[in-house]
Amino acid sequence: MHAMVIQHLPGKLMDGEILRRAIERIDELGRISDMPGELRRTFLSKANLAAGACVMKWMGGLGMEVAHDAGGTVRGILPGNGHTSRAIIIGSHLDTVIDAGKYDGALGIICALAALELLRKEGCKLDYPVHLLGFSDEEGVRFQSAYLGSAGVAGLLGPDLLAVRDEAGKTLAEVLLTEGWKAGAEVFSYDEFSSSGYLELHIEQGRVLEEAGEAIAIVSGIRGQARLRVTVEGLADHAGTTPMNLRRDALTGAAECVLMAEGLARESSALVATAGTFKVRPGASNVIPQLAEFTLDVRHMEDGFLNDSLERMRRNFTAICERRGLRLGWNPVQINHAVNCDERMIAELLDCAESVTGKRRLLGSGAGHDGVMMSKVMPVGMIFVRCRAGLSHHPDEHVEADDIGKGIEVMAEFLKRRNA
Amino acid sequence: MHAMVIQHLPGKLMDGEILRRAIERIDELGRISDMPGELRRTFLSKANLAAGACVMKWMGGLGMEVAHDAGGTVRGILPGNGHTSRAIIIGSHLDTVIDAGKYDGALGIICALAALELLRKEGCKLDYPVHLLGFSDEEGVRFQSAYLGSAGVAGLLGPDLLAVRDEAGKTLAEVLLTEGWKAGAEVFSYDEFSSSGYLELHIEQGRVLEEAGEAIAIVSGIRGQARLRVTVEGLADHAGTTPMNLRRDALTGAAECVLMAEGLARESSALVATAGTFKVRPGASNVIPQLAEFTLDVRHMEDGFLNDSLERMRRNFTAICERRGLRLGWNPVQINHAVNCDERMIAELLDCAESVTGKRRLLGSGAGHDGVMMSKVMPVGMIFVRCRAGLSHHPDEHVEADDIGKGIEVMAEFLKRRNA
Numbered sequence: 001m002h003a004m005v006i007q008h009l010p011g012k013l014m015d016g017e018i019l020r021r022a023i024e025r026i027d028e029l030g031r032i033s034d035m036p037g038e039l040r041r042t043f044l045s046k047a048n049l050a051a052g053a054c055v056m057k058w059m060g061g062l063g064m065e066v067a068h069d070a071g072g073t074v075r076g077i078l079p080g081n082g083h084t085s086r087a088i089i090i091g092s093h094l095d096t097v098i099d100a101g102k103y104d105g106a107l108g109i110i111c112a113l114a115a116l117e118l119l120r121k122e123g124c125k126l127d128y129p130v131h132l133l134g135f136s137d138e139e140g141v142r143f144q145s146a147y148l149g150s151a152g153v154a155g156l157l158g159p160d161l162l163a164v165r166d167e168a169g170k171t172l173a174e175v176l177l178t179e180g181w182k183a184g185a186e187v188f189s190y191d192e193f194s195s196s197g198y199l200e201l202h203i204e205q206g207r208v209l210e211e212a213g214e215a216i217a218i219v220s221g222i223r224g225q226a227r228l229r230v231t232v233e234g235l236a237d238h239a240g241t242t243p244m245n246l247r248r249d250a251l252t253g254a255a256e257c258v259l260m261a262e263g264l265a266r267e268s269s270a271l272v273a274t275a276g277t278f279k280v281r282p283g284a285s286n287v288i289p290q291l292a293e294f295t296l297d298v299r300h301m302e303d304g305f306l307n308d309s310l311e312r313m314r315r316n317f318t319a320i321c322e323r324r325g326l327r328l329g330w331n332p333v334q335i336n337h338a339v340n341c342d343e344r345m346i347a348e349l350l351d352c353a354e355s356v357t358g359k360r361r362l363l364g365s366g367a368g369h370d371g372v373m374m375s376k377v378m379p380v381g382m383i384f385v386r387c388r389a390g391l392s393h394h395p396d397e398h399v400e401a402d403d404i405g406k407g408i409e410v411m412a413e414f415l416k417r418r419n420a
Numbered sequence: 421m422h423a424m425v426i427q428h429l430p431g432k433l434m435d436g437e438i439l440r441r442a443i444e445r446i447d448e449l450g451r452i453s454d455m456p457g458e459l460r461r462t463f464l465s466k467a468n469l470a471a472g473a474c475v476m477k478w479m480g481g482l483g484m485e486v487a488h489d490a491g492g493t494v495r496g497i498l499p500g501n502g503h504t505s506r507a508i509i510i511g512s513h514l515d516t517v518i519d520a521g522k523y524d525g526a527l528g529i530i531c532a533l534a535a536l537e538l539l540r541k542e543g544c545k546l547d548y549p550v551h552l553l554g555f556s557d558e559e560g561v562r563f564q565s566a567y568l569g570s571a572g573v574a575g576l577l578g579p580d581l582l583a584v585r586d587e588a589g590k591t592l593a594e595v596l597l598t599e600g601w602k603a604g605a606e607v608f609s610y611d612e613f614s615s616s617g618y619l620e621l622h623i624e625q626g627r628v629l630e631e632a633g634e635a636i637a638i639v640s641g642i643r644g645q646a647r648l649r650v651t652v653e654g655l656a657d658h659a660g661t662t663p664m665n666l667r668r669d670a671l672t673g674a675a676e677c678v679l680m681a682e683g684l685a686r687e688s689s690a691l692v693a694t695a696g697t698f699k700v701r702p703g704a705s706n707v708i709p710q711l712a713e714f715t716l717d718v719r720h721m722e723d724g725f726l727n728d729s730l731e732r733m734r735r736n737f738t739a740i741c742e743r744r745g746l747r748l749g750w751n752p753v754q755i756n757h758a759v760n761c762d763e764r765m766i767a768e769l770l771d772c773a774e775s776v777t778g779k780r781r782l783l784g785s786g787a788g789h790d791g792v793m794m795s796k797v798m799p800v801g802m803i804f805v806r807c808r809a810g811l812s813h814h815p816d817e818h819v820e821a822d823d824i825g826k827g828i829e830v831m832a833e834f835l836k837r838r839n840a
Contacts, residue, residue, distance in 0.1 A: 206661025223660060227705055237810065239694035239717045240643060240786025241626025244686045251695055252682045255675035262672045266664045274659035275671055276705040278698060278712070285647055285696040285715035292698070295705035297659045366660030390657065 018121065019405045022114040026404075029054065029094075029110070030102030038099040039395065043137040043148055044072045044180040051094045051106075055134045058113055062120070064132065070176055070185040071152040072136030078116060080128040086196045087129040088418060089378065090411075091370060093138030093149060101397020103387060108201040109134050111385075111404065115411035127419050128196070133188070136180075138370050142166050150373035153188045191377050197345055198374040199414065201383040201407050203399055205367045207390030215403040216356065216410055217363035218349040219382035222372055223272075223299035224306045224338030230257065231329030232321060236282060236290035247288055248325040251280050254292035256324075257317045261296060264312060270364055271309055273298045295333075301364045303338045339372050345381030352413040353383070356406050367392075383410055438541065439825045442534040446824075449474065449514075449530070450522030458519040458815065463557040463568055464492045464600040471514045471526075475554045478533055482540070484552065490596055490605040491572040492556030498536060500548040506616045507549040508838060509798065510831075511790060513558030513569060521817020523807065528621040529554050531805075531824065535831035547839050548616070553608070556600075558790050562586050570793035573608045611797050617765055618794040619834065621803040621827050623819055625787045627810030635823040636776065636830055637783035638769040639802035642792055643692075643719035644726045644758030650677065651749030652741060656702060656710035667708055668745040671700050674712035676744075677737045681716060684732060690784055691729055693718045715753075721784045723758050759792050765801030772833040773803070776826050787812075803830055 032054065033039045034047040041048040052074040056066040059076025068074045074094070077087075092108025112132050119126065135149025143164045151157050162173040209217055234248035258275045265273035274297045280289040298313070300306040314330050321328040350360045363384055371380040385407040388398040452474065453459045454467040461468040472494040476486040479496025488494045494514070497507075512528025532552050539546065555569025563584045571577050582593040629637055654668035678695045685693035694717045700709040718733070720726040734750050741748040770780045783804055791800040805827040808818040 204661065205658055206663075207657070207666050208661075208663060211666060225660065237627070238625055238787060238812065239696055240645065240692065240719050240788075241624065241628075242692070242786070242810065243626075243628060243689070244682070244692060246627050246631060249682070249694075251698055252678055255678045258672055258675045259679065262664070262669070269663070272660065272662070272664060274669075274706070274708055276659055276700075276707050276709060277703045278671055278700045278709070280696075280698045283697045285717050286694070287696050288694055289696060289698070297705055299660050366662070367658065368660075390661065392658065 016121070018114050018117050019401060019408065022110050022404060022408065023401055025058065025110045025113070026102055026106055029106045039096055039102060040098050040100065041094060041096045043095060043142040044175060048072060048095055048136060049180060052134055052136065055094065055109055059132060062113060062116055067186050068181050068184070069152070069188040070180065070182070071149060072180045073149045073153060073188060074134040075188055076132045078126070078130040078132070080126050080130070083127040085129065087131045087194065088415065089131045089133060089190065089195045089198045089374070090200070091133035091135055091150070091198065091374070092200050092202060093135040093370060095135070095137050095139050095141070095149070097139050097141055097393045099395060101392060101394055103203045103397050103399050104205070104392050105138060107203055107385065107399060107404070111201045111408045111411055114408040115415060118408060118412045119415060124416055124419070126415060130415065131195070135370055143172055146368060147370060147373045148172070150370035153190055154373045154377045155189055155191070156373055156376060195378045197342060197379040197381060198371060199345070199381050199411070200369060200371055201385060201411055202369055203387040203392060203397070204363070204384040205387065205390065205392040208363055209361070209384065209386035210388070210390060212361065214357065214359050214361055215386050215406045216353045216359070217361040217384040218346055218353055219341050219365050219384055220346060220362045221301050221338060221340040222365045222368055223301050224303045225297065225299045225336040225368070226306060226310055227333040228296040229331040229333055230254070230294050230296050230317065231331070232257065232292045233327040233329070234290055234325070235288070237288040239286040239288055242288060249288050250292040250326060251289040253321055253324045253326040254278070254294060256320045258294060260316050260320065261298070261313050264309060264316070268300070271298070271300045271305070272366060299366055301338050306338065336368065339375045339380070341371070341381055342379030345379055348417060349381050349383060349410065349414055352410045352417065355413060356409045383407055436541070438534050438537050439821060439828065442530050442824060442828065443821055445478065445530045445533070446522055446526055449526045459516055459522060460518050460520065461514060461516045463515060463562040464595060468492060468515055468556060469600060472554055472556065475514065475529055479552060482533060482536055487606050488601050488604070489572070489608040490600065490602070491569060492600045493569045493573060493608060494554040495608055496552045498546070498550040498552070500546050500550070503547040505549065507551045507614065508835065509551045509553060509610065509615045509618045509794070510620065511553035511555060511570070511618065511794070512620050512622060513555040513790060515555070515557050515559050515561070515569070517559050517561060517813045519815060521812055521814055523623045523817050523819050524625070524812050525558060527623055527805065527819060527824070527827070531621045531828045531831055534828040535835060538828060538832045539835060544836055544839070546835060550835065551615070555790055563592055566788060567790060567793045568592070570790035573610055574793045574797045575609055575611070576793055576796060615798045617762060617799040617801060618791060619765070619801050619831070620789060620791055621805060621831055622789055623807040623812060623817070624783070624804040625807065625810065625812040628783055629781070629804065629806035630808070630810060632781065634777065634779050634781055635806050635826045636773045636779070637781040637804040638766055638773055639761050639785050639804055640766060640782050641721050641758060641760040642785045642788055643721050644723045645717065645719045645756040646726060646730055647753040648716040648718070649751040649753055650674070650714050650716050650737065651751070652677065652712045653747040653749070654710055654745070655708070657708040659706040659708055662708060669708050670712040670746060671709040673741055673744045673746040674698070674714060676740045678714060680736050680740065681718070681733050684729060684736070688720070691718070691720045691725070692786060719786055721758050726758065756788070759795045759800070761791070761801050762799030765799055768837060769801050769803060769830065769834055772830045772837065775833055776829045803827060
C-alpha cells in the first residue's frame with residue numbers, strides 16, 4: 001500500500017539505504033548521553049556537544065558547509081543553484097529531557113539529512129540554499145527556560161534570558177562565555193530577509209494520528225498556553241456532625257470547577273483544559289476540606305479564544321464558589337501566546353503529505369517547539385509524525401520505520417516543489 | 421427570656437452558685453494537662469489520673485461514695501431513697517484529644533455534678549441510686565482505639581482490644597496491669613440488670629443548634645459510619661497534545677464521583693458523605709492525572725439506609741468510571757454500626773428540654789460517644805448542648821454559660837421526673 005501512494009519518489013526510499021541509515025543514526029544519537037542507563041542531553045553538556053559533533057560529521061558527508069555557534073547549536077549549509085540566496089531553514093533540537101526517548105528532537109534533524117540524501121540520489125539540485133540547524137536547547141532542562149537554542153539563532157536572547165541561572169547558580173550569559181565550543185564558534189543569526197521559511201519535522205507527542213490510523217499531520221500552529229493556580233477556600237468542619245446544607249466544602253467546590261473546565265473544553269475541538277495537580281487541606285478523612293488547590297493548564301490555537309475561555313472559566317468558577325459560600329483564588333502563572341504556522345507553507349505541506357500518504361490532516365500542536373522562536377523572524381511550517389501511544393519524554397517513545405520513511409518523503413517533496 | 425421558660429426550676433440555677441461553680445470546675449479541669457501550653461489528657465496519663473482525682477474530690481463533696489477502677493475510670497455513687505436498686509448511670513469522658521478544648525467530655529461530668537447539686541438545693545431526694553462515671557478514654561488517642569473507658573465498664577474489653585498496642589509498643593492488657601491506680605482499684609461492671617439507663621450530656625460538635633438559634637438538642641442516636649478508600653485509575657497523557665475526547669483523566673472522573681456522593685447525601689437530610697482527602701498522581705501541571713485517590717466517610721442513623729447508600733454510590737461510581745474508560749477501586753476501611761438512643765429516654769428528655777427551653781429538637785449525632793459502648797448493656801439517652809461555631813477538638817471550643825445552665829436544668833429535670 002505504501003508503494004502505491006509514492007508517486008514522486010517511487011519506492012526508492014523504502015527499498016534503499018536512506019531509511020536504514022536514518023534509523024541507525026537515530027539509534028546512534030540515542031546512545032550519546034550524559035547519564036549511563038538513560039538518555040539525557042542538556043544545554044552545553046558533554047553529550048549534547050558530542051551529539052552536535054556527530055551531526056556535523058553527517059552534514060559534512062552530504063557536502064554541507066558545517067559550523068557551530070557559541071550557544072552549542074550546529075549548522076550545515078547546502079548551497080543552492082544560485083537562483084536565490086534566501087535559504088530554507090530546517091531544524092530541530094539536539095537536547096533531551098531527563099530519561100528521554102530517542103526521537104524527540106533527533107528525528108527532525110535525521111529526517112532532514114535523509115531528505116537531502118534522497119534528493120541527491122534522485123539527482124535533484126535545489127535552486128536555494130538549505131540551512132540545517134541542530135539546536136542546543138529546546139527542552140529547557142538546565143535553565144528551566146525552553147528554546148534557548150532557537151532563541152539565540154533568532155536574536156531573542158535578551159537581558160532577562162541571559163540573566164537566568166542554572167541549578168549551580170551560573171547565569172546563561174556566563175555559561176555562554178565559558179562553556180561549550182569556544183574555538184571556531186560563529187554566531188548564527190537569522191532575520192526575515194535571510195530566509196524564506198523554517199521547516200521542522202517532529203514526533204506528534206499525542207495520540208491523534210494513532211487514533212486516526214494515519215502517519216503524518218501538518219501543523220496548523222502551536223497552541224497558546226495559560227497556566228494557573230486555582231485555590232478554593234471554605235470551612236473545615238466535622239464530617240460526622242455537619243449536615244450537608246451547612247457545609248462549605250472546598251473539595252466539592254473545586255471538583256465542580258474542574259468538571260466545569262473539562263465541560264467547557266469539550267465544547268470546542270481545539271481547546272484543552274487540564275487540572276494536573278490537586279491538593280486539599282487539612283486532608284483528614286473525617287474533616288471537611290477547608291482548602292483545595294489545583295493547577296489549570298488551558299491551551300488553544302487562538303489567543304483571543306484562549307483568553308475568552310479563561311474568562312468564561314473564571315466567571316463560572318466564581319459563580320460556583322459564590323453559590324457554595326467559598327472563596328476563589330484565580331492566579332495566572334504563565335501565558336504563552338499562540339503561534340500560527342505560515343498559510344502558504346501549510347498549504348504546500350498538505351499537498352506534499354497528500355501525495356505521500358493520500359491524506360491531508362491538519363493538526364494543532366499542543367506542545368511547544370522551536371518554531372515558537374523561529375516564527376518571530378520567518379514563516380514556519382511543521383510536519384508531525386505519528387508516535388506510538390502518543391508517548392514522549394519517556395524511554396519507550398517509538399516511531400515506526402514506515403512512518404519515518406513517510407516523514408522523509410514529505411520533507412523531500414516539499415523541498416523539491418519549492419524549486420519550481 | 422431565659423427565666424420565663426424555667427417552670428420547674430424557677431431561676432434558682434441562674435442566680436446562684438451552682439452554675440458559677442460548674443464553670444469554675446470546667447476551667448479547673450481545663451488546666452490539668454500533660455503538655456504545657458495546650459490541653460492534652462490521654463488514657464492513664466498523669467494528667468488524666470489527676471483530673472479523675474479532682475472529679476472524685478467533687479463527688480465526695482456531694483456525699484457520693486467514690487471509687488476508681490483499674491482502667492482509670494472514676495465513679496461516684498449517690499444512694500437513692502431505696503425504692504429501687506436499679507441505678508441511673510450518668511457519664512462522660514475525662515480524656516481529651518491533642519490540643520483540645522475544655523468542654524468535650526468534661527462538660528458532661530461537671531453538668532451532672534451541678535444537676536445533683538441543684539436537686540439537693542431544691543430538697544429533692546431521688547428514689548434510685550445515681551452512678552456518675554468519668555471515663556478514662558473515649559477519644560482513643562493513645563491506642564488509636566476509641567471508648568476504652570466505657571468498653572471496660574460495659575465488659576467489652578475482649579482479647580482483640582486487650583492486644584492493641586500504643587506507640588511505645590505496650591499492649592492494653594499490659595498497661596492495665598502496670599499503669600494507673602493499682603491500690604484500691606475496683607472493677608466497675610454494668611449489665612442490663614444493674615441499671616435502668618445511661619445518660620450523657622455532651623457538646624454538639626456541630627453547627628445545627630447554632631444555626632437554629634437553640635441551646636439544647638436530644639439525641640436520636642449515633643450515626644453508623646463507613647470509611648472507604650476510593651481509587652480511580654486512568655491514563656497519564658500530555659496535557660497539551662491529548663484532545664479532550666481521547667483522555668482517560670483520573671482526576672475529572674474522581675471529581676465526578678465526589679460530586680455524585682455529595683448529591684446523593686443532599687437528597688437525604690440524615691445522610692452525610694465527605695471526601696476528606698484527595699490526591700492525584702503523577703501530579704504535574706502538564707500531565708493528565710493517571711491516578712486519583714480519595715477517602716469517603718459516609719454516615720447515617722440507620723444501618724440499612726447507610727448500606728443502601730453505599731451500594732448506590734458504588735454503582736454510580738462504577739458507571740462514571742466505565743463511561744470515562746477508568747478503573748474504580750472501592751475499598752471499605754471501617755464500618756461502625758448505628759446506635760439508637762432509647763425511645764422512652766428520648767421522649768422524657770424531649771419533654772424536659774421543652775420545659776426548660778420551650779423547644780423539642782431531636783438530632784442525630786454524627787460523632788461517636790461513650791453511649792456506643794453503654795448501649796450494649798443498657799438504654800441510652802443523650803443531651804447535646806450548643807457549642808460556638810460547632811467547633812470542637814480545638815482550643816477555641818466554647819459553650820456559653822447560659823447554655824450550660826440549660827443543660828444542667830434539663831438533666832436535673834430528667835432525674836427528678838424519674839422519681840415519680
